[in-house]
Amino acid sequence: MSDATERAEAAGNGEEARDLLSVRDLSTRFFTEQGQVNAVESVSFDVREGEILGIVGESGSGKSVTALSLIDLVESPGRVTSGELWYRDPDLAAEFPDAADGDAVDLRELPERVRRALRGPSFSTIFQDPMSSFNPSLTVGEQIAEAVEVQRRAQANPRSTRSRTQGYGLGSYLLDGLVPGRDYTDPESHDRAVELLEQVGIPDPAQRADQYPHEFSGGMLQRAMIAQALAGEPDLLIADEPTTALDVTIQAQILELLREIQAERDMSVVLITHDLGVIARMSDRVCVMYAGEVVERGTLEDIFEDSVHPYTRGLVGSIPDLEDPAPRLQPIEGSVPSLLDSEMGDRCYFADRCPKAMEACLDHPPEFDAAGDEHAARCVLAEREYSEAAALPDGFFDEDGGERRE
Numbered sequence: 001m002s003d004a005t006e007r008a009e010a011a012g013n014g015e016e017a018r019d020l021l022s023v024r025d026l027s028t029r030f031f032t033e034q035g036q037v038n039a040v041e042s043v044s045f046d047v048r049e050g051e052i053l054g055i056v057g058e059s060g061s062g063k064s065v066t067a068l069s070l071i072d073l074v075e076s077p078g079r080v081t082s083g084e085l086w087y088r089d090p091d092l093a094a095e096f097p098d099a100a101d102g103d104a105v106d107l108r109e110l111p112e113r114v115r116r117a118l119r120g121p122s123f124s125t126i127f128q129d130p131m132s133s134f135n136p137s138l139t140v141g142e143q144i145a146e147a148v149e150v151q152r153r154a155q156a157n158p159r160s161t162r163s164r165t166q167g168y169g170l171g172s173y174l175l176d177g178l179v180p181g182r183d184y185t186d187p188e189s190h191d192r193a194v195e196l197l198e199q200v201g202i203p204d205p206a207q208r209a210d211q212y213p214h215e216f217s218g219g220m221l222q223r224a225m226i227a228q229a230l231a232g233e234p235d236l237l238i239a240d241e242p243t244t245a246l247d248v249t250i251q252a253q254i255l256e257l258l259r260e261i262q263a264e265r266d267m268s269v270v271l272i273t274h275d276l277g278v279i280a281r282m283s284d285r286v287c288v289m290y291a292g293e294v295v296e297r298g299t300l301e302d303i304f305e306d307s308v309h310p311y312t313r314g315l316v317g318s319i320p321d322l323e324d325p326a327p328r329l330q331p332i333e334g335s336v337p338s339l340l341d342s343e344m345g346d347r348c349y350f351a352d353r354c355p356k357a358m359e360a361c362l363d364h365p366p367e368f369d370a371a372g373d374e375h376a377a378r379c380v381l382a383e384r385e386y387s388e389a390a391a392l393p394d395g396f397f398d399e400d401g402g403e404r405r406e
């Protein structure tokens with residue numbers, strides 16, 4: 001049995017996990033000289049406490065822009081144009097009742113300084129290229145210690161100091177205003193940095209802390225970046241293609257580390273990758289993105305064994321089962337359509353490549369609920385097949401079909 005299946009089953013036995021983040025109808029556009037680019041279009045999904053949500057899709061499908069939209073880091077000429085980002089934080093909900101619904105706040109309704117201050121202590125990020133997360137002229141230990149201090153200040157005075165600190169987890173944010181060669185951090189933070197380096201499996205962490213980023217190998221620097229991201233003790237870690245640049249052995253080690261850390265801290269992770277093998281190994285839940293939309297989402301089993309969308313089915317076609325995931329994407333003929341608003345039209349964006357396209361696909365498909373726990377997809381054909389199947393009498397199907405009517 002794969003680890004992922006084991007974890008999915010274990011999760012099913014425990015009490016219901018709560019949503020840490022609920023994304024609703026999130027849209028992000030870029031207003032370019034060529035026109036409006038609909039990079040993320042009405043995307044909805046939930047990230048539960050202590051789970052790994054995988055986001056998978058071809059290049060240009062909107063994965064990274066979705067991640068940036070969650071943490072308010074979309075840069076001009078782009079901006080989040082609509083949607084809600086419900087984040088469970090009872091303190092914030094109490095402090096900003098106008099933005100709150102129960103224990104959750106809509107991040108988009110919070111003042112910008114508050115949102116910015118959540119980066120680090122609440123949300124943290126790791127990226128494909130660890131070099132971009134570190135300042136080449138400061139030691140690795142110093143940079144992690146700084147991240148520790150941001151967290152310390154936030155804990156000492158949750159609101160006012162939080163808002164004074166720059167967000168971090170992204171090198172440029174952390175390092176604004178730091179001058180090379182000066183000792184900013186106290187010995188305690190330095191010790192904590194060494195401890196973090198040790199936790200992410202860096203040998204001789206005390207010596208390593210005094211080295212500069214260029215003295216680290218790619219895999220080691222990736223580990224250091226994870227240590228830096230953990231310094232703020234975030235609730236949610238967003239990892240955008242964290243292992244894509246690494247060779248296969250190192251990649252497996254870093255994924256293993258991520259999963260260990262996630263389980264130890266009961267942290268939530270949004271893991272972005274174009275690699276279905278990584279998704280199968282790591283995720284509890286999966287969003288499949290295509291042309292800026294989530295075309296199907298559900299549990300790992302929903303996506304790998306009970307997918308309903310022709311695109312998802314095409315993607316997972318090459319993987320016989322979850323227990324033996326082949327890390328290959330089944331190539332689907334054709335390419336991702338233009339995301340220029342003027343060229344997109346109001347229809348199913350996958351229709352041109354879809355083996356089952358029909359006339360109804362000229363209308364843009366709404367998301368429908370398929371069988372399973374929050375399993376949803378955007379496809380009129382799948383919806384039709386599903387509702388027809390659901391209307392048939394019990395016992396009509398064999399074992400496999402029987403599950404679909406739950």
Ligand SMILES: Nc1ncnc2c1ncn2[C@@H]1O[C@H](COP(=O)(O)OP(=O)(O)OP(=O)(O)O)[C@@H](O)[C@H]1O
Nearest residue numbers: 030032037039058059060061062063064065066339
């Ligand atoms: N700064 C920008 N200006 C204009 N368009 C942009 C900008 N950044 C991203 N986009 C558009 O947003 C779309 C989604 O990009 P995104 O980076 O989220 O894709 P992705 O799924 O992460 O792809 P990859 O796997 O290649 O990283 C792209 O088609 C791109 O055209």
Ligand code: NI
Nearest residue numbers: 063064065240
């Ligand atoms: Ni990307």
